[in-house]
Amino acid sequence: MTKRWSHQLGKPGRPGYDLASLLDVAVKVFNKHGYDGTSMEMLSAKLGISKSSIYHHVSGKSELLDLALSRALDSLIAVTAEEGATSGAAIDRLEYMVRRTVDLVVADQAYVTLLLRVRGNTAVERRALARRRELDAFLGELVQTAADENDVQPGLDPALVSRLLFGTVNSIVEWHRPSGGTSSQELADTIVAMTFDGLRRT
Amino acid sequence: MTKRWSHQLGKPGRPGYDLASLLDVAVKVFNKHGYDGTSMEMLSAKLGISKSSIYHHVSGKSELLDLALSRALDSLIAVTAEEGATSGAAIDRLEYMVRRTVDLVVADQAYVTLLLRVRGNTAVERRALARRRELDAFLGELVQTAADENDVQPGLDPALVSRLLFGTVNSIVEWHRPSGGTSSQELADTIVAMTFDGLRRT
Known part of the structure; x- marks a missing residue:
């Protein structure tokens, strides 16, 4: 240190x-x-x-917790205002959100890990959870719009898909080692290939 | 209570x-x-x-921690010996492992949540992490075999796919409410549709 x-x-x-x-x-x-x-x-x-x-x-x-959670939330929420997240087909905006979220999770892994473990035991934690819910709502609407635009495989519940998709992204913090060799780009490419195109060879 | x-x-x-x-x-x-x-x-x-x-x-x-972690690990590891996990094409065995793991995560959510949060601070935790690594190795080999059998989209790293796929499954514990209406079956169907077949309508 x-x-x-x-x-x-x-x-x-x-x-x-x-x-x-x-x-x-x-x-x-x-x-x-x-x-x-x-x-x-x-x-x-x-x-x-x-x-x-x-x-x-x-x-x-x-206050340390508040500063740390705000840092993670500010950068994640800022992505929702970027051009890639606001213009174009919803399925492409969704892919953009996945890729940018992977970037941020990898770049600020410890802070995002802390955010993901917040349980709401204190006022600071509950405020962070409320901001996370806003982000989740944005992502849920994006999947819904992509489904409305007929770009999502039919028969899937958009809210469930949104939770699972970003659950996949967030799961990176459980095992990714910043020094471990897998780049943010490779992670994003693999997640997009697996979840947008599917694992099974057709 | x-x-x-x-x-x-x-x-x-x-x-x-x-x-x-x-x-x-x-x-x-x-x-x-x-x-x-x-x-x-x-x-x-x-x-x-x-x-x-x-x-x-x-x-x-x-000892409470040890008993709780053992309960989660015993049931997850027992699945690897079930027929669906040991016979047939590896891609189908992998789908079986995904579906059964979803079942267990939902059925024993609090215990699996505890297991997923183990950081290795004590001997009990390190023993649990070692058993988790055995399970992860089994799952990693399954994806590798499925790739060797030409049933996985080419160009993906099997170890990375395995981590992300079960990261998706494990992410259920972060938001699923046992009383919340989404059944284990619907969760498993959505995860398999999203990750094996892909979100994007083709």
Whole structure:
């Protein structure tokens, strides 16, 4: 673990972590022990700095969670406004959403993992779940529109398809190792081939 | 929550939980707060019985986890020995494994959820991860054999396909509500249609 010096963020001379690198470590600890299973003492020990140094940046564990979940949600939700997600046939917009979501999951894997494990035990978690539901609704409508445009195999429930399709994308966080060699491009190509075209050779 | 009476398991007259119903409650608490975030005090409070009543059944939190993970793993691994998984074309055996895994995930959702969240922080968890890897290896070989038998769309990496396919199945635990109306059959049919035949209308 590399400690950074906060003068990188414009606080010359004060040793320690900047907020971004402190957040990276907190997210790792949350993912390993669960948010409920993580104490400020554990964060302090893992960071090698005092609790008061952490409180210099944030009001506590809950703000760290809020910042981390917001980062993941902001980038995922921003994709819904991109041109590829807003113009063209819905089936192609859906493919675009799949590919871009794979990119973000891989680029920010620890943060997305944390988001996917949120259970709604606190107000911060419930707010994040509400934003996730907005994203899910957008994706569900996209599959519905693609079905209305006759581009989806008939007989499938669009809401169910949407959940399963992005369930496939999200499952990446369970096993993908950033250093493991499978690129974001290869992952996206394989998911699209498997779910849009189908595994079975015809 | 219904308390059961342990004479159902042959201990006449002793009030409290039998081991099976105690385990059901423990699994719910583990899923909600994480294993690391759960204390024996929390379990005792949730069950409405003393810690010593819990210790009547198990040596502690770790044994509860072990029993719960073993239950999920035993049933998943047992499927690999069923006839549908051992005879016929590999692509059909793979479809069989998908359908049966969906059944088990839905039937025992809380236990499978717990299994999927195991991070390897303790010896019990690492043993469960090792058994999961055996199952993953079986599934990976099945996709490889299906590809060797020319029944899989060319150009796909079998190991990656296997992870994504069962990632789709496992993602059910993130949103499926047992009381929610989508049957195990409908889930399995939709997953097979989406991943074996493909979403895109051809």
